[in-house]
Amino acid sequence: MSCPTESAVARFVSGHASADERDRVTVHLADCAPCCALVGALLGTRSTLSENTPARAATDAPSPLPAIPADSQGLGRYRIGEPIGAGGSGIVYSAYDSRLERRVALKMLWAQRPVLGQEATRLHREARAMAKLAHPNVVPVFDIGVEEGRLFVAMELVEGGTLRAWLAAGPHPWREVLARFRQAGEGLAAAHRVGLVHRDFKPDNVLVREDGTVLVTDFGLAREMRAGDVALASTHGPGLTSETGKVGTPVYMAPEQLRGEPVDVRADVYAFSVALWEALFGERPFAFAPPGDLLTRIAEGPTEPPRTPRTLELPASLVGALRKGMAFHRDARPGSIEALLAECGPSPKSPKAPRAALITMLVGALFAGGILIGRGTMASTERAVAVPTIQQASMAIPTTVATLASSDPSDPPSSSVLAPLTYPAVSVAPKHLSRAVPPVASAAPTAPSTSLVGGPLAAVDTVDDPPVRPPPRRGGALRGTDFEPFGATGMRAIETTHAHEADFAPCLQSACNNVTCRLQVGVSGAVSSVACSPWEGAPACTATQACLEKAIRALPYPAPERVGESKLFFAPL
């Protein structure tokens, strides 16, 4: 058997090969030493899609090369790395934001003419709208702008693939497909609430993170993209596109969009319905046709779906809802994504629920076991305590708790490990947990998914209740502008819509390369939680306590009058 092609190896190594292809390559590897050496060498390097996977000293070269060479091409404050994806609208590069010192995905849109003046102003307005759009199912946009005449968008670097790739790796049970789309629908709905219409919803514009979270991307870009495309197409003669903006995949475009009329959320309802239909039935609702015929076919309604055991399983109400969503006249469609989703059937239980219950149980066990070293300083003014600490057996970080400062200044700190801190309650938990559980989990939750909150083990929070509760956030979702550069410490903090978060990486301790700290500051300016943990899969850092101490000291929050408030620490030692 001949060796797999370079493309096949690249897909195999990045985990994007189809199941079939994966099996073929595996069989080949069983008896081909050169290919094994090749795959081994490639796996040892950091893949382009998961650059922030921590490297372990044991398997890496003594000084691993920076993923993005220092002399790489730059765009303003961004150093551009490898292209990690591309589509009709532009190439997406992995990039390094040298100002905030973090990796981002940088999408460069094709614009042949400089974007200036009014257009730039509109872009920035768009950026503000997107920044407001803090939703767990929307890829956070950090920055949007024009550099050297090229329009770019900086987004969170999502590890994973597109929804299309996920679907192609199937078949998946229809309930799973629906659950994924439901998440995407929630992202769309959130955008609609702030007045953004996607206009280019399709499975390629939906990313599935490695943990299964679904994120809609390219929000609000569609409009700008069209402008760019028109300009671009005009240099290649008339006809390819017109004001109707047919560049793209017409199959997901609503009739009014195909005709070039103004669109509203119901165009997204249409696109969503087509995409979900395609995902469930494995074929598109309207047969392949040039745009002219496509309109006729849409008017005739979707083709009869194939009748297989798989598709017969689908509830009639779901199919009916999708037919309605694909109605030719938009007035006949559900008026919003929420309405469409409601018609698609009752929302299944959140898949996170069992996990949350497990966390609660484990945390409860910690308490019952007396792992908490509570002291008298845990004054009744403290509201709650949480030690959401789940560790993989292989990591086995012992957890201990120290009460750090007293609410009574005359009472010395009960633990001499850390200096008196000027922050209210702080909880520390391994990073992967802080992803599973919304990091800001104060009392009085309004977000439904914060099911942990309210139990005896809810996350520590002595922060004044924020006026607006942020939506549950997942790790790494930072946005907005700097609010306090931490300068010499190398830390940066970001103002979010509702809360402040800071990432500390790498660890401040020079001997420790493994620790990251996450910190959240509530709206009132108080620290609501700090998480300090090794990267996932990395060995525990013995210097964590010291790192944490330094990290906290370096933090200029909260206001001086808060000094002396009681705090609680959970630190992996």
Next chain:
Amino acid sequence: MVNAAIGDVNFDVVQLAQNLFAHVPDHHFRDATESDLAMLDARLRECHAVGSAAWPDISLSGEDFVEALAPHVETEWPIVPTDFHTADFFLAAACVKGAPGAVVALEHSFLARIPDYIARVCRPSDRERPEDVAQNIAERLVVPSAAGPARIAEYSGRGPLGGWLRVLSVRIALNTKRGKSRFTSLEGRPDRYDAPTGVDPEIDLFRLKYGAEFKCALEAAFASLDTEQRALLRLYAAGSQRGEDLGKVLGVDRSTATRRLARARAHLFAFTKRALTAKLGITTGEFDSIARVVHSRIELTLSRVLGSRA
């Protein structure tokens, strides 16, 4: 020129699509309808336009673009895959067709990264210097040789060019190294596997007495494993020892991959033990006394055995 205004599609002119089919012999979509052709033509024009916009300094005609695409087209619709990396392919096509400035752009944007790609497999202390290897790779990419056309022609646009180039670079680098080391071994360098360590007399004695048998037993044991176990052990021996890496390529989670690897190693050990006791006619008790040595040798020997059967 296609006029694609709604309701007014001119089906007569579908030039790029027809060009494409002209270069795809026996393509079974020859009987595509005119509307199929019109859509395909629009798609090809779109790809060409996107590519031209990405590389504004490179001029490549639509016909040449399509001709370069022809060897890579899928045999099923969509002829141009949805995950097609248009801009990357455009650059590759421009290089294949010799468009002015294309190779310079490729060099600047992609070839310059080759040294980084191969840094893990080519060390400065190697016989073949990394910069020479990188130069060789770059040459084979863009310069046709007696062995065949320039290898950039093999890039199909599926997946990013950077990823493809990384794989190709590492593959060529490894082949280069393998060729050299085979040469040195012919020069009479002793097989290091048989050389005494001078550190552990027990191991040296074991190797002196049972070295050949042990290697045979290990090879037989390895051959008796199933394909996935063999692949796992080979990857492990080749240096990918992280559970998450192995899981990623097998499409399973880290713990499953780690468990399967552990099982494969346990089987290997058990089979080796069985073969060795049978061959040497020793009892299990006697074997246990050498088990420690076997255990300590198995990993090292494995990588040598697997490597030597290349």
